[in-house]
Amino acid sequence: MTNAVLTGLVLGGMYALIAMGLTLQYGVARIMNLSYGEFLIGAAFASYWLFTGWALNPLAGLAFVIPVSFGISYLLYRVLLTPLVRRARTRDALEVDSILATFGMMFIVQGIMLTMFGGAYFSYSFLAVPVTVVGEVLALNRLIAFGLAVVVGLALYLTLTRTRIGTSIRAVAVDPIAAQLVAIDVTRTSALAFALGGALVASAGVLISMFLTFSATSGVVFTMKALIVVVMGGVGNLLGCLVAGLALGLSEALVATFIDPGLTLAVNFALFLGVLLVKPAGIFGRAQR
Amino acid sequence: MLEVSNISVTYGQHHALSDAALHVERGEIIVILGANGAGKSSLLKAIAGLLPSPAKIVKLAGRDLSRLPPHEIVESGLALVPEGRGVFGELTVAENLLLGANPKRARAVEAAQRAKVMTLFPRLGERLAQTVRTMSGGEQQMVAIGRALMSNPDILLLDEPSLGLSPLLVRELFAALRKVRETGVGLLLVEQNARESLAIADRGYLIENGKITGSGIAAALQSDDAVRRAYLGGLASEAI
Ligand SMILES: Nc1ncnc2c1ncn2[C@@H]1O[C@H](COP(=O)(O)OP(=O)(O)OP(=O)(O)O)[C@@H](O)[C@H]1O
Ligand SMILES: [Mg+2]
Numbered sequence: 001m002t003n004a005v006l007t008g009l010v011l012g013g014m015y016a017l018i019a020m021g022l023t024l025q026y027g028v029a030r031i032m033n034l035s036y037g038e039f040l041i042g043a044a045f046a047s048y049w050l051f052t053g054w055a056l057n058p059l060a061g062l063a064f065v066i067p068v069s070f071g072i073s074y075l076l077y078r079v080l081l082t083p084l085v086r087r088a089r090t091r092d093a094l095e096v097d098s099i100l101a102t103f104g105m106m107f108i109v110q111g112i113m114l115t116m117f118g119g120a121y122f123s124y125s126f127l128a129v130p131v132t133v134v135g136e137v138l139a140l141n142r143l144i145a146f147g148l149a150v151v152v153g154l155a156l157y158l159t160l161t162r163t164r165i166g167t168s169i170r171a172v173a174v175d176p177i178a179a180q181l182v183a184i185d186v187t188r189t190s191a192l193a194f195a196l197g198g199a200l201v202a203s204a205g206v207l208i209s210m211f212l213t214f215s216a217t218s219g220v221v222f223t224m225k226a227l228i229v230v231v232m233g234g235v236g237n238l239l240g241c242l243v244a245g246l247a248l249g250l251s252e253a254l255v256a257t258f259i260d261p262g263l264t265l266a267v268n269f270a271l272f273l274g275v276l277l278v279k280p281a282g283i284f285g286r287a288q289r
Numbered sequence: 290m291l292e293v294s295n296i297s298v299t300y301g302q303h304h305a306l307s308d309a310a311l312h313v314e315r316g317e318i319i320v321i322l323g324a325n326g327a328g329k330s331s332l333l334k335a336i337a338g339l340l341p342s343p344a345k346i347v348k349l350a351g352r353d354l355s356r357l358p359p360h361e362i363v364e365s366g367l368a369l370v371p372e373g374r375g376v377f378g379e380l381t382v383a384e385n386l387l388l389g390a391n392p393k394r395a396r397a398v399e400a401a402q403r404a405k406v407m408t409l410f411p412r413l414g415e416r417l418a419q420t421v422r423t424m425s426g427g428e429q430q431m432v433a434i435g436r437a438l439m440s441n442p443d444i445l446l447l448d449e450p451s452l453g454l455s456p457l458l459v460r461e462l463f464a465a466l467r468k469v470r471e472t473g474v475g476l477l478l479v480e481q482n483a484r485e486s487l488a489i490a491d492r493g494y495l496i497e498n499g500k501i502t503g504s505g506i507a508a509a510l511q512s513d514d515a516v517r518r519a520y521l522g523g524l525a526s527e528a529i
Contacts, residue, residue, distance in 0.1 A: 167384050168391065171377050178375035180339070180359035181368070183392040183440065 003136045004257035005250065010142045012249020013149040014208055018222055019229035019241040020156060021200030027236030028173045028193035030091045031081055031098040035106035036226055037219030039198060042109060043069060043205030044214045045117060051124050058126055059144070062206050066199050073198025077191040080105075085187065091176075106219070113216035123213040145207040152203055156196075157238055169193050173236050201226075228268060232275045234285025243283055247271060290315045290475050291367070291444045292348045298331040298340050298499075305331045306342075306499045313444055313475040318466065320486040320507070321479045322520050323496035329479040330372045332496070333446045336477075337369040338362045349443060364392045366443035370450060374433040378422035382413055385421055385432050389439025398441050405472070406435040409465050427458045434465070444475045451482045463489050483520035487511050 018040065025033050043065050050056040050064065084101060088094035127141040160166035171179045172189045179186055208214070229248055233240020251271055252264045275283060294310035306328040313319050323329050335342040338359035347354040347362075354362050363369075377385050386406065390399045407414040410431040416424065421432050430450055437445055450466075451459045459482060467489055470476055480486035487493060493510045495503040503515075510516050 164387060164391070167380070167387055170380065170384075171388050174377045174379045175375070177339070178371075178377060181337070181363060181371065181375055182388040182436065183360045183363040184388075185358075185360050 001257075002134060003138075004253045006133060006136055006138055007142075007257075008250035008253030009246065010138075010146045010211075010249070011253060012246035013146045013153075014204055014245075015225055015229050015248050016242045016245025017149045017153055017204045017207075018201055018226045019233065019245050020153060020238055021197035021204070022226040023197075023230045023233075023236055023238070023241055024169075024193045024200070025197035026230065028169055029077065029081075029190040029197075030094050031077070031102065031194060032095050033197075034099060034102040034223060035109055035219075036102075036201060037221065037223035038106055038109040038113070039069065039073070039219075040201045040205035040208070040222045041113060041214055041216065041219040043202035044209035045113060045122070045216075046202075047206040047209045048122055048124055051126060058206050058210055059148075062148075062203060065202050065206050069202030070195045070199040074191055074195035076105075076198075077194040081194070082187065082191075085190070106223075110216060110219065117216050119216060121213045121215045124209070126210050128211075139211060141210040145210055148207055149204070152200065153238075153242065156200065160238065165192075169196075225268070228272050232272055232282055234282030237282070237284040240282055240284035244275075290317075290350055291477070292346075293336055294346045295344045296332060296335050296342050297344060298328070298335050298342055304499055306335065309496070309501050311477075311494055311501065311504070313477050315443070315475055316470055316473050317492065318470050318476045318478060318490045320483075320490040320493045321477070321496060322483050322486075322493060322510075322516070323479075324519070327496040328499040329496055330448055331499075333369060333448050333477070333479060334371070337367065337371075337446060339369075339371075363440055363442075364394060366394065366441075367446065368437040368440045368442035368444070369446040370433045370437045370448060372448040372452075374429055376421050376429055376432050376436065379420065381418055381420055382424075382432055383417040385436050386413070386417075386439050389436035390441075392440050395439060395441040399439070402439050402441055406438050409438070409468060410435055426453045427455070430454065430462070434462075438469065438474075442474060444477065445469065446477045448479045449481060450478070451480065451485070459485060483516075 022033065022036055025031050046065050047058045047061050050061040051058055080101065081098065084097045085094060088097055127144065129140045130137045131140050131143060133143065160170055168184050168189055169192065171182065171184060172186055172193070176186050225248065229241055229244045233244035248268060248271060251267050255263050255267045279285070291313040296306060296309040298306040309332055321329050321332065331340060334340040335345060336347055338357060345355055349365055349367055352365060354365050354367065357365065377388065386403065390396065390402065395402065412428060413431055413435055416428070421429055424432065434450065451462055454462060463485055466476060478486055478490070487507045487510055490507040492506050493504065494501050495516065
């Protein structure tokens with residue numbers, strides 16, 4: 001039981017982290033990024049490559065992967081997505097356009113990874129030493145991944161709530177027209193939020209690669225989980241990401257341990273539908289005015 | 290201080306405003322009067338850059354703002370309090386005011402500006418942590434004006450600030466606007482409340498069907514028969 005809960009918490013922490021990045025891209029920049037999970041896998045491969053090829057510790061690898069993914073996402077928004085933003089008359093139109101564009105991008109990124117690494121599953125052994133937590137044995141890499149997810153999530157929360165730039169990012173999410181009236185460059189701020197989301201998902205990719213196997217085609221699973229968590233928690237709500245992410249991770253681990261590992265996807269959707277039936281706008285979401 | 294001309298706004302085939310021109314000097318209060326749908330909000334939005342008006346000319350203190358996007362127009366010293374306030378309802382009063390001071394020109398004087406806003410609207414100081422969405426209409430209007438003042442503007446555009454306020458609050462609001470004027474800010478005010486706004490204004494413009502049809506000093510407009518009939522409810526002779 002304790003072991004299932006611990007596993008669930010670690011997994012849930014990862015889901016929450018992944019969802020926070022998506023909620024930034026979707027809630028602020030209004031880009032529904034269907035290639036989101038591909039960037040997670042891309043970061044996982046980068047970490048694998050740095051570790052096996054250059055003997056670089058994945059935690060040190062973060063210092064490389066985070067700025068690079070931030071830069072790539074920023075350029076992606078500026079070069080590929082800004083034309084869509086400019087031609088979209090409404091935010092709803094932008095959502096539809098962005099779904100089509102990023103759906104295409106998903107195949108491109110996936111194709112590149114397939115040609116580079118093939119379709120096999122990859123993993124590497126880093127800090128796979130057992131540690132005892134509340135009487136249960138857990139791999140140290142999972143514990144470290146969880147700890148770092150907490151640190152990154154907290155840093156994001158404090159940035160968004162305590163700094164001027166973070167408050168500007170939230171202002172764009174709330175009302176992009178009014179944001180212009182307080183001298184916010186909405187396109188630049190959206191690009192920033194999109195890039196921040198890209199950096200978050202990349203950091204999650206590195207952390208996850210430390211303890212899970214992955215392949216060039218596993219990105220879509222993470223995109224789907226991130227979507228479920230974001231919608232379940234309430235779009236644009238960080239606390240919602242945390243609560244929904246942990247709920248998803250815990251329910252998966254408990255079902256896999258006590259019923260059947262094959263049922264994790266089913267329990268995902270049962271939880272998802274259950275929440276939306278009771279609260280259509282998500283746990284912390286507010287119905288549209 | 291602010292000089293605008295050639296302002297035209299079209300919505301599809303509909304010409305909401307054609308070739309409007311006006312000017313506002315430092316420390317002046319200018320009121321724009323017009324019936325519903327005359328084009329008043331369109332005029333302010335076009336000046337602030339929120340609506341396209343391809344041939345417009347906007348000059349503030351000699352600087353050309355005609356082609357700038359809205360966020361740079363605010364940077365240049367022109368702030369708009371839009372119709373329906375445009376406050377960030379999901380954020381707190383403190384966060385709204387913090388965002389108001391976003392322009393670079395506002396950062397150096399942020400503390401002083403904040404102190405000014407607090408003296409003008411003491412209620413905001415008591416409610417800094419309140420989510421704006423949960424405030425009364427009048428309080429939200431104070432947040433909207435306070436936020437615009439935080440940007441340290443040279444010219445403040447206000448679209449029907451008295452809408453939905455009780456007569457007492459309207460009087461308080463207009464007294465506050467007069468104090469803002471004393472700090473050297475020029476105010477361009479769109480109002481339905483012709484009597485009260487002409488009382489504090491220096492000059493006024495009349496808009497009908499998308500055209501500026503008249504202008505003059507406030508006292509002259511107050512006693513003008515056509516103005517009285519249209520906006521003040523009766524002729525001078527009948528009022529006695
Ligand atoms: N988004 C829009 N699409 C189409 N027509 C519009 C739009 N906005 C305004 N109009 C039209 O343009 C004209 C001017 O509108 P505007 O909002 O500037 O009027 P106003 O003088 O501010 O009126 P009010 O006193 O009611 O606020 C009106 O006829 C209005 O119907
Ligand atoms: Mg109007």
